[in-house]
Amino acid sequence: MSDMLNIALPKGRLGEKVYAMFEKAGFECPSIKEQNRKLIFENPEKKVRYFWVKPSDVAIYVERGAADIGVCGKDILLEYNPDIYELLDLGIGKCRMAVAAPKGFRDDTTRTLKVATKFSGIASRHYRSVGRDIDIVHLNGSIEIAPILGLTDVIVDIVETGTTLKENNLEVIETVVPISARLIANKASFRFKGEEIEHIVTSFSSYLASEQN
């Protein structure tokens, strides 16, 4: 934990959008906009260091203290349950965790439901809460083809626009939980860099409020 404020940003469009918010909050780091393959960027003057990491790894960097704060999707927080502070719902990167099935699917409750998903924790918690017996098939990608090939009955996955589902003849049958990007902080960092982190929370909150109006 250095004196710099270490910020883990998710690679991709969401990360770029979030960086713009940090810039507005007064934590700019011009070198981050240079076109290169560097992953770490510093602005010693503002005492800030950014790093681009895989979106699903942001929570790990923050929980383990390599990053003081970061931005990641609620899906990751629900799946891995990291011991962090969830300071703000940024209201961006909005999507939903949903159950999808082939069109016309009818759930036969006398049989165990086979579920394909990347999010085993979320899926099992969801079905446990409604008392449904399920068999989880953990996949790492192309989840949509699992019901088409008869591997599973349904899928639990993130749905943004629904286009991929439609193109694969699937439809959402149930929303599990809405998802959006969250500002998270390491619990120990919050003790020692609380002022800077609170400043960011306040600045982001007023930015989000102005966006809503």
Added chain:
Amino acid sequence: MTQNLTLRPEENAMLSLRALYVSYGYTPFKMTKFEEYDLYVRNKNFLLSDHIITFTDTDGKLMALKPDVTLSIVKNSKDTPDLRHKVYYSENVYRVSGKSGSYREIMQTGLECIGDVDTYCLSEVLTLAVKSLETLSPDSILAVSDLDLVSEAVALTGASYPAQKKLLTCVGEKNRHGIDEILKDEGIDPAAGSLLKALLSVSGTPSEAFAALSSLNLPASMQALTERFAALLRLVPQERVRIDFSTVSDFRYYNGVVFKGFVKNIPTDILSGGQYDKLMQKMGRESKAVGFAVYLDLLEDLNRTRRDYDYDTVVLYNDESDPFTVAQTVETLTQKGERVTAVKKLPQGIFRHTVVVEKSEVKTLV
């Protein structure tokens, strides 16, 4: 902390902490490494992790390698509500660490005060928590909360019991938007959570926090709890104490004051404790109790400096070297405080000097 360089940081810390606890009248509590598994099953939620290493004893009883010390101390203490038992321990516990999913042996020290626990006793434990952190690092903070105060604010939202548990989780995450969502799902106006969210915004030194609390329009029930909390914290060294109501513990076991200690450069809390009268009640005891644990294994992260050298001097000798000269050379160098190894071939590792013993002659190589 006065360092003994031959000891690991956690061993040094353990010695200093023992001396601290003894000076406040705590006596050592020694226990076996095993405990009947049943004890942990009955109090599963009190444990940090429900993964326990079990084995069957020769008499067929299911036993466990201790994942926790407090439960054993409570089980082995007499229920004497009018007397005060003060004990400290330094034990290894066995539990799944972090998200690795694998078991680890964790060095833990801590203290428990059981029986007649009054305001002074609570303040003594809090003071010792502060002093323990100061022993570990010059840069430390003790985050303190009053669980009764937080529980009252949670109850005042009017949410159902399952929702109250979720609200408490949100409090622990400083998750204000989560509080709104839970109340919305319960069909309660999110405005009912404004007091809880306001409580979450209160943080800082005791004087800052109590000033902020006094500006909130607290109901009488919370006002009384605030006064009790303030009276307690007045007895504790203020400099390193920060009030933070996101410091929560399971309210089925804990009540009153709860706290977590942090030191700079360690990413998680290194000290955790609180009042656990509710656990005592669950175990059929009338005594009250308070205590804390220090997770010494985390100190590994604090001093991750690379060792410059494995040895100061390597003494090289061969079959023709005079053994007496070799022994004398090693003796002379160790008496100077050097780390020495006498070998026939240069070892792997880093060292500063090489001394060669040829027959009875000693040569220093540059």
